[in-house]
Amino acid sequence: MYKTFYNLSFDPFRNTPDPSIFFEGGDRKAIADALLYVIERSEGITKVVGDVGSGKTTLLRMVAQRLMELGYQVAYIPSPLLQPEDMLRFILRELGLPTDMASKFEMYDLLYRYFTDRPSLKGLVILIDEAHLIPRDTLEEIRLLTNLESDNQKFVQVVLFGQQELDTLLDLHENRQLKSRISHQFYLGRLNAEEVYQYLNYRMNSAGFGLSRPFFDRRIAAKIYRLTRGIPREINNLADKVLLNAFMRKGQYAMSRDLPAYDEVGRIRTFGFVGVLFVLIGAAGYWVYEMDPYFFHLFTSSSRQIVGLAGGKDQGASSQIRAPVSAPDGKSKVGTATEAGQSLPPEKASASVSAVKAGRPVQRLPNTGYYIALATTPCEDRKFIRSVVKSIRTASSRLLTMQYGAPLQCKLLMGPFAVYAASKAMLARLPSRVQRLGAYIIPATKLNKIIDNRHAKVYRGIH
Incomplete structure (x- = not known):
């Protein structure tokens, strides 16, 4: 709807993991570079943990693209709710190998011969999304897969991307062997206020917004940051609404009135003496709550x-x-x-x-x-x-x-x-x-x- 008006080639705030508009701020680029470095060193298993909507899948797609450019074989598993044999067949299919073997022995033998017959290959990197949902037996299969190696090269490496529950899952006693093989772990945090400002305008500029002045100024970006707490998925959802509201009033730039929650975050309306009185009472209550949040529990x-x-x-x-x-x-x-x-x-x-x-x-x-x-x-x-x-x-x-x-x-x-x-x-x-x-x-x-x-x-x- 608004793409033609703002001369945009695509929706800038779509919630799809598109590596072509990968935002490098908020330590995203640093984590991507660190992952590539760890994989180049054949470290085995690596873990990336982040909140819901923090951009784990986008980071995964970016790393997958870079790995393929470097000559690695990549198997991307978007849903880990697979039994061990199903996961092995999924990996074989990603490599273009037959999947009709009757036993796991035949599947492992096929994988091993695939790499030993191709010494020039750099190896296979398995990228598993939503790893906190992996069944226990499949976790053990992942550990066994990393045993495929020669004297000087690991044939299989694994990167686990998951929510914070992944830490709890790996802390279980029965998963101690897998946890001991995790060489590096990275935590994907939220964006701060300055990074939200950069993120919003990076997305707009990537989509083709060509005016010299940023579409989102720092004041609007700060309000979006407070409403979304710096979570990229929530930023996208809110920014898309702001963009639509700005289009409906034919505005060239975002304004406070375009925020769906503008009245709550942008201004306080008072009507006569009664309104002022309520504001003063609310301010006094706020001050008491700031001094001791549990004061009201006394009553x-x-x-x-x-x-x-x-x-x-x-x-x-x-x-x-x-x-x-x-x-x-x-x-x-x-x-x-x-x-x-x-x-x-x-x-x-x-x-x-x-x-x-x-x-x-x-x-x-x-x-x-x-x-x-x-x-x-x-x-x-x-x-x-x-x-x-x-x-x-x-x-x-x-x-x-x-x-x-x-x-x-x-x-x-x-x-x-x-x-x-x-x-x-x-x-x-x-x-x-x-x-x-x-x-x-x-x-x-x-x-x-x-x-x-x-x-x-x-x-x-x-x-």
Whole structure:
């Protein structure tokens, strides 16, 4: 509809993984170059993890194109929900080989002879999308495939692209052998405000927008960043609506009025004294909430201090209750009871919950129990962080904030939980809005590895 008006050759914000409009900002180019370097060194298995809509598939297509230009054989598996033999047949078909063998032995023998008979080939690179969905048996088959090698060359290398659940999957004890073969791992983050501005106008210019002034100025880009939290897929969805609205008013450039949520993010309307009064009351409430997000819970929490999801009624065994536990010295300590009825010993509960004091960061957490990673967002996005906290309505003692990176990122955590079943039960009870953000369970040991690798700081509550 708007392509002719703006002289565009294609829809600039279509959600298709087109490598011809690959955006190199936000560490995308650096990760692509690093992947190619790792593959050239025949490292075996590599992992790329990113949020939903962060651009993993586009990166995969870009890397696949570059690998084919370098002379590699590439097998792209878009859906990993395949049984081991089906995956082997899929790979054989990608190489143009027959797939009617009766046994896996024949398939492996055919693959091995394919490469030994062609010593000039650089090898096969298997790129697996949505790798967090791979069945257990197929994961083991992937590990066995990397055993195909000669004295000086690996015939098969694998790159796993998946959501954060892939980390949890590989942390399982039965997958330890595969995990030990992962030589490098990369994390695809969100775009910051400046990168969103560059991304929007790069897409427009790639499609043929020819005016000297950028279609999206920095003010509009900043609003899009706040509304989408820097997630490329959401940026595309919103930018397409802005482009359509600008076209409908025959505008040459995007304006604030073109944002679908303009009234919410661009201005505050007041009507007379009553409107002003409500604004002042709202501002006072906002200030109190910023000082202590849990102030309002004083008027809604029961005297028993049940720590659970908002829902009002007593949840019995499915709630988390902080209660005094008798100590040998006659004093009382605070223990933490979990949904599954399992509880950490008082001293461990104290270490897990109270060791991270408000305002005092720590470098590591106790290596016991499990946490729920609720969401990851730029720390400056206070509005999004507040909305997550309001959605789950749990006590501040059950929340942690992990900060890392530049620009500063905040990972919101809930826990600890003594056993996996308890964390899984809580995850299932989270509001659907929070679950759609990609909330997942992470063991304390894995969380400490992330803290170490990213030089992160952890605070109790929302910091």
